Structure formats: structure tokens, C-alpha cells
Amino acid sequence: MTASARLLIVGPQGSGKGTQGVRIAETFGIPVVSTGDIFRANIKGGTELGTQVTEILDRGDLVPDELTSEIVRDRLSQDDAANGFLLDGYPRNVAQVGHLDEFLSGRGEALDAVLLLDVPRAESISRLSLRAIEQGRSDDTEEAIAHRLDIYERETAPIIDVYSERGIVDRIDGVGSLDEITERIVAALDARGLHVAV
Ligand code: AMP
Numbered sequence: 564m565t566a567s568a569r570l571l572i573v574g575p576q577g578s579g580k581g582t583q584g585v586r587i588a589e590t591f592g593i594p595v596v597s598t599g600d601i602f603r604a605n606i607k608g609g610t611e612l613g614t615q616v617t618e619i620l621d622r623g624d625l626v627p628d629e630l631t632s633e634i635v636r637d638r639l640s641q642d643d644a645a646n647g648f649l650l651d652g653y654p655r656n657v658a659q660v661g662h663l664d665e666f667l668s669g670r671g672e673a674l675d676a677v678l679l680l681d682v683p684r685a686e687s688i689s690r691l692s693l694r695a696i697e698q699g700r701s702d703d704t705e706e707a708i709a710h711r712l713d714i715y716e717r718e719t720a721p722i723i724d725v726y727s728e729r730g731i732v733d734r735i736d737g738v739g740s741l742d743e744i745t746e747r748i749v750a751a752l753d754a755r756g757l758h759v760a761v
Pocket residue numbers: 576598599600602619620623624625626627628631651652653654655659702711
């Protein structure tokens with residue numbers, strides 16, 4: 564069975580949001596919509612979009628809001644996202660929050676919860692450096708990592724205030740074992756009446 568849940572997972576790069584996002588989405592039977600994954604798949608596949616965004620990703624900069632929001636609207640319009648989804652990496656600034664609000668309210672929907680994974684900056688940097696060695700992502704150079712964390716603090720952190728005012732943010736301690744963190748998230752969602760699919 565699929566449980567309806569419209570979720571956003573947010574946190575600095577290296578907070579483990581990708582890993583936890585997949586776990587939570589599986590638990591709820593909803594798709595993960597990760598803009599970073601969509602861009603990387605397009606780069607790998609050599610599509611026109613991929614060519615357009617390669618340098619932006621390598622620099623650690625943000626892809627233009629309009630382009631990103633259009634991609635997300637297309638993805639959320641697919642059948643498998645009708646009952647819920649977990650957004651990872653979008654919205655990433657206040658302008659994108661506006662785009663998402665407009666799209667969702669047009670469907671009579673809204674986000675149910677925003678999961679904020681709390682991880683100290685030093686921990687994020689050490690996890691990212693490890694991932695750079697393990698996965699060889701071209702945007703995991705030391706310079707690009709620091710740049711992306713700066714962008715997170717400047718552009719993405721403010722979206723937390725916007726969602727906090729709506730009372731939908733759950734702050735999750737992102738330090739611990741993978742299972743512990745998943746349990747914390749599931750408990751927070753449960754407290755909101757968002758229950759796991761059975
Ligand atoms: P991520 O995998 O979420 O860390 O994203 C990797 C890269 O994709 C980012 O550093 C940006 O260049 C780009 N990107 C992902 N999501 C967005 C977004 N919502 N807006 C703009 N650029 C994005």
C-alpha cells in the first residue's frame with residue numbers, strides 16, 4: 564500500500580539527506596525526486612539539458628531557478644507522484660519555494676512536512692571528502708564543497724524559516740547510525756499523523 568505523504572528533506576551537503584531520503588521514500592512507497600540526480604543523469608546521458616548544466620554543477624553553483632522548477636513540475640506531474648513524493652535538493656532557495664507553492668496549490672496540495680537534517684559543518688565536510696574518494700563526483704573537490712556549503716548557508720538555510728512559519732519543519736539530529744536517524748525521521752512523521760505504508 565502507498566501512504567500519501569508530500570515531503571521535503573533538507574540539510575547541508577554531506578548531511579546524509581540522499582541516503583535517508585531513499586529510505587523514507589521506500590518506507591512510504593513514494594518516489595524520491597532529487598534534482599541533483601536528475602541533473603547528473605542528464606549529464607551522463609549527454610542530453611541537451613546535461614550539456615547546459617555541466618559547468619554549473621562542476622562549479623557548485625545553482626542551476627537557474629526557472630529551469631530547475633520546470634524540471635520538477637514535469638517530474639511531479641508523472642503518475643507515480645500523484646499520491647506523494649519526497650523532494651531532495653529542491654527547493655533550494657526562497658524563489659524556488661514560491662515556484663513550488665504555486666505548482667502545488669494549483670493542484671490543491673501542500674507539503675506535509677519538511678525534514679531538516681542537522682549536521683555540524685565539520686562533519687559534513689569530512690563526510691563529503693570521504694564521498695569524493697569513494698564515488699569520484701566531479702563536484703566533490705575541496706573548493707566546490709566549500710562553495711556548495713556557503714551557498715547552502717546563504718540561499719538554502721533561509722527556506723527553513725519560511726517553512727517553520729508554516730509549522731511543518733521537523734529538525735532531526737543527523738548524527739548517529741543510519742538506522743537511528745531513519746527511526747528519528749519515522750517517529751517525527753508519525754507524530755504528524757503521517758504513517759508508514761503497510
Ligand atoms: P545535490 O546532489 O542536491 O547536491 O545537487 C548537485 C548540484 O545540482 C548542485 O550543486 C547544483 O549545481 C545542482 N542543483 C541541484 N538541485 C538544484 C536546485 N534545486 N536548484 C539549482 N541547482 C540545483
